[in-house]
Structure formats: C-alpha cells, structure tokens
Amino acid sequence: MPIPVFLELVEIKAKTASILPFILGACYSWYNFHSIHPGLLVAFFLAMFIFNMSVDILDNVNDYYHAVDEKDYKQNTNIIGREHLSLKLVLGLMISMILVSVVIGVAIAYVTGWPVLVMGILCYLVGIFYSSGPRPLSSLPLGELFSGPTMGFMITLLCVYINTYQDFTWNWSTVLGVLLIALPDTLWISNLMLANNTCDLEEDEKNQRYTLSHYLGKESSVRLFVIMNVMAVLSLILAVVVGIAPWTVLLSLVVLPVIIKNVRMFSRKQVKKETFLCAVKILAIGAAAQALSYLVYILFTL
DSSP, X not given: OOHHHHHHHTTGGGTHHHHHHHHHHHHHHHHHHOOOOHHHHHHHHHHHHHHHHHHHHHHHHHHHHHOSOIIIIIIIISHHHHTTOOHHHHHHHHHHHHHXXXXXXXXXHHHHXXXXXXXXXXXXXXXXXXXXXXXOGGGTTTHHHHHHIXXXXXXXXXXXXXXXXXXXXXXXXXHHHHHHHHHHHHHHHHHHHHHHHHHTHHHHHHTTOOOHHHHHHHHHHHHHHHHHHHXXXXXXXXXXXXXXXXXXXXXXXXXHHHHHHHHHHHHHOOOHHHHXXXXXXXXXXXXXXXXXXXXXXXXXXX
C-alpha cells in the first residue's frame, strides 16, 4: 500500500484532534502537579495514536460495507473502493494496530493502576462502536456527544492521571479541573463532527445516516456550531480566572480573530470542499494556541 494511500486511510490530517489534548494533559500535569513520567508519556502517546489510526480505518471499512450509494460513494468517494484496496489487507492492518495498542495500554495500566484500564476500555468501546454495529454512533445523533468528550476530555484526563498517578486524587475538584481545561478541545472536536455532518447532510441521508444535523436541520446546526465556539473561548478565560491555568493562556486569545473569521465563513456556507476546513482550522489553531501558551509559561519558569 503506497504511503499516501495509507495516510489517507488512517486520516492522518485529523490527528490534531488527539495530539493536542495529549500535549495539553502533559502541560496541565506539570503546571498543577509538577509531575511528568516521560517513559509512560511516550508509551501512552503510541497507544493512543495507533488506536486512533485503527479507528479511522474501521470507520472507512464500515462506511464501505454499509454504503447504500453503491455507484458514487462506495466506488468513487470511499478510499477503499476508490483505490481498490484489498479488504483482507486493510482488516489485517487494523486488527494488528488495535492489538499493539491494547498491549501497550495494558502495560501502562500494570504500572499506574486500574483507573487507566477502566478509562482505556471506555475509550476503546466508544472508538469501536463509533462506526460499528447495526446502529453506529456516527450514524446517530450521538456522534458529537461521544467524539468530543472521548478525545478532548478522556485523552487529557488519561494523560494527567498517567503523569500524576502517584499523587492523583479522584474527587470532584480534580476531575472538574481537568474537564474545564479540556473543555475548549472537547467542544472544538465535537464541532468538527457537527460541521462534517452538516456539510454531508444530504449524502448521509441517502446512506440512511441520521445524524444530529438531520434532526436539527442546517440552520440550528450552524447556530449550535457558533454557540460551542463561544463556550470554548469563554472556558479558556475561566480556567485562568479559577487558577488552573497560567496567565499566559490568555495569550491564546490572539487567535480569536482567526476563529471568528472561520466561524463566519462556515455560518455563511456549509460545503464540504469549501468550508469544512473552517472547523479544522478552528480546532488546530485554537487548541495549538492553548497548548503553546501553557508551554510558554512552563519553559520560562523551569
């Protein structure tokens, strides 16, 4: 399989959604607990990244199998049909990647404790059933509810726990602190799926995929997209106000004009090839600005 085809199969361009919450979790661990375990951190990154790629392969496989639009989507749009990929090869690659990820995850849980196992199982279940089964989560009005919290919040929480397991206390204060710091990424990741579903509304309906955008309609979906972007920016500020993020995080507001510009562009037109990139840019620029503003403080206070 050519490398460019493999990278498209695993949707490498969408990996910002998992990498930036990981970086944020590491920064939060150092700022609030002054604790980092580099070896465990690298192991977690590998397990997370490999599983994320396998889930995207699974998504493409299931979309190929369940496509109602045989002529257009299955043969011309889906990468498996378009590139004439061997399903045996694709499935073998996917299963191998999942197994590698599981082995690494179990090893991390052995060192850090059972909470990693529980959180990991939840993430694996969401990842697998996101596009599998008779009623995949991605084809229901639940996709946004699961994608954002799983990737935005759970990855950050796992990263924080792995880095601080020796001191981590399971209480409302600790968990809500991680939730608040992860809220921008959580909302932006959910918005990524919302934007995708809004752009693909007609195609999804042809393939009997009734997402949140189907029930809300385009106008209300766009309104929700705007509201979640506003909440994401406000949560950045609130994290500094309550003291769980350094003042440098306010520097991330320098990208606010870019976020506003892309929100307006998507609000005017919801076309996959033209404006879906707006949601991608908002996630990439907003989440990167938050993580980098954390890093700035950490680097200058070492």
